[in-house]
Amino acid sequence: MSSAAIDHAHDHDHHHGPAKGITRWLFTTNHKDIGTLYLWFSFAMFLLGGTFALVIRAELFQPGLQFVDPNFFNQMTTMHGLVMVFGAVMPAFVGLANWMIPLMIGAPDMALPRMNNWSFWILPFAFLLMVSTLFMEGGGPNFGWTFYAPLSTTYAPDSVTYFIFAVHIMGASSIMGAINVIATILNMRAPGMTLMKMPLFVWTWLITAYLLIAVMPVLAGVVTMMLFDIHFGTSFFNAAGGGDPVLFQHLFWFFGHPEVYIMILPAFGIVSAIIPTFARKRLFGYDSMVYATASIAFLSFIVWAHHMFTVGMPLAGQLFFMYATMLIAVPTGVKVFNWVATMFRGAMTFETPMLFAIAFVVLFTIGGFTGVMLAITPADFQYHDTYFVVAHFHYVLVPGAVFSLMAAAYYWLPKWTGYMYDETLGKLHFWMSFVGVNLLFFPQHFLGLAGMPRRIPDYALQFANFNWISSVGAFLFGFSQLILLLVVIKCIRGGKKATAQVWEGAQGLEWTVPSPAPYHTFETPPDPSLIKAQ
């Protein structure tokens, strides 16, 4: 874009709109176009990963094997996890970062627009490669999204090599996206937009981007070691060759735990934008929110082995990781308290984004409570690898991260499309999702405590009732997402015209540009008087 702008500097008052046809999307370097591509891609992956989940829940509807064989069931649990984490949640946040960060800091675009295009367009190929393994001889990856060796090396189906290559591509995409976010935030803020005036969404993404750069290479390293074990005769993870299967878990979770925060920190940023808007009151404790985010990011690097309390670490190691994990509750608590204090004595209205944001605060906190319980090591021996863990991380990821994404979509849709979405349909979508998600995941706490291990295609009879409820909730939740699709399509096609301000209580630079946001915004920096403390 920048070179095009220079070439055509002579006719600079001529309007540069988007190119026409498919090439607009293939060659685009515009942050809004790329944001849109990321968001549509992640929504498609959300539906695909959701379909895999419904296969799982259909099989678990009743005891006995009904629909799929155990090997295919394992492929479904694996693919569901991988597609949701790497295909749905992460790219959705990158899409929001692309759309919103330049608008929020008063920048004309992302700092590295060509790399931006590349980091998106390698993603569909990565997922095509990964999902195609389902149709290969021997089937796709069937070793869980955590792909513990040696099940994922010596005992893996041949398609594991495609999986490794796909993970490499996803990692490259994430690292490029993260570099772009950091470069944009550190270099392209409008005059007057000091760091401590940045919206929290920008702050949380800045910190998330550093986490990505720190841990994605570790993931790339661990899958490369797998590749060598499988094809080149090394024994990194093969005990018979002097290797160490536990080493795999240490490396994986050194990536995996910060990864958890990569999926939730931007959600904190979104909720910190929406709650003040609809409470019509400034965010309580902005500074402490920034410090809490940074603390969580730091702690995320020293708690990884709490995923491994049952591998037989020495007592001192167990205690260290127990204490460090419990500490995370402190900054996370600060965030929740600040959100509640923001709502306290506000003047609230409950449009769809606010409903999702409030549900986020409540249900994410429930996931946080079970998180503290899981930190208590002796109790974790009972919870570990059961449906209690499944319930825990789905509470923080679905009504946590995913609800925040839905809140964000409703919140900024009018800014993206120029039209208001259908509020009635939006509320219907919220309530169906809310009921569905709780029916789906709440009974799983009971299943886990009563002793049901995760990742099993069939179960003992005492688990039948809650599995049944959970499956009903899954189908309700899953099909409700089609309402979101309907709302978005309707909103793109028309509706009530949105004003620039959109929401009465909204603050920030993105609300100073017209709706829909023009193809190019902030070609000249915004008036510094528009930049207020959050």
Next chain:
Amino acid sequence: MLSKAKLWLSLAFGALLMWSAGAHAAWELNMPRGVTQISRETYDLHMTIFWWMIAIGVVVFGVLFWSIINHRKSKGAQPATFHESTKVEIVWTLVPFLILIAMAIPATRVLTAAYDASESELDVQIIGYQWRWEYRYMDDDPNAEEVSFFSSLATSREEISNSIDKGENYLLEVDNPLVIPSDTKVRFLMTAADVLHAWWVPEFAIKKDTIPGFINESWVIVEEPGIYRGQCAELCGMDHGFMPIEVHVLEPADFEAWYAEQQQQALQVAELTNAALSMDDAMAQGAEIYTRNCVACHQGNGQGMPPAFPAITGSAKATGDIGITMDTLVNGVPGTAMAAYGRQLNPIELASIITYVRNAFGNQTGDMVQPAEVNEFIVGGQ
């Protein structure tokens, strides 16, 4: 507002309907208290932290919902302008911190106790296989006949495929349960032969990964004789959901009697290995072993599920040189799901299953192998 109330009412009614529809089965909500001191202390920790979380939840959600109800614009609420308070931030940083310290102290105590596996009176080695457990009793007397056996799922394939009614202990029953004495400190030494598994009995509050190349330890003093059940808790491949654990805890005297009987049987197997096996006996026993060990992959008709699980019918390995059949069964096929049965089955069982696959599913080699030959093959280290 009225329509929303109606919506809630119908949802609540729907939930009630679903509740009553399945009312015949269990509605277990919580963790078992278990039958060891550690399991009870673990349960108490679990309940303590649970009530702390409930208390925090009541306060936080209380303020949240109170604000939602009272501070809404539709009620004419005017937004306040406060937006920070260092004092408040310090309070809600410190209070959770103190609660966590209060939790960390008892948790540390229980964990330390659970890690003390010293001075055990009986040691049992637990080895995870795809997809069964092996239990080996470590006798203090090195000359004693070794007691060791494999423990596999006893639930029939017909129950799993829904063609007959499911039994009470569906998927939680095994052919040879682990037997240990009550009121005795039993130490478990855990490892695995192929991939990771995890040995878990909720009533003992023990869950430990079994890892190839590692020996993990854990211990138990069970106070109540009885039958306790658990499952593999670490994803270990296709039949991860089908490798349960069943532990029979006997009074110490009963355990001694059982143990002596097992030693006697081990002696008998050694003798029978040298006796001749008839074709009919081999085929009958082979069919049983096939159902227990082979059906999951190679299917009831021997056709398998190619390419991952090849057919036995017409296979070169089953119809060619008998030495190759023996090698496949004894040593497995590395890099595939075909396990090495050389240690999982005794020589009589191995001779039976080798004979069976060569003469069933349309294979008609007509030859057979004797237990003594199999034993020689294994001892010869081939």
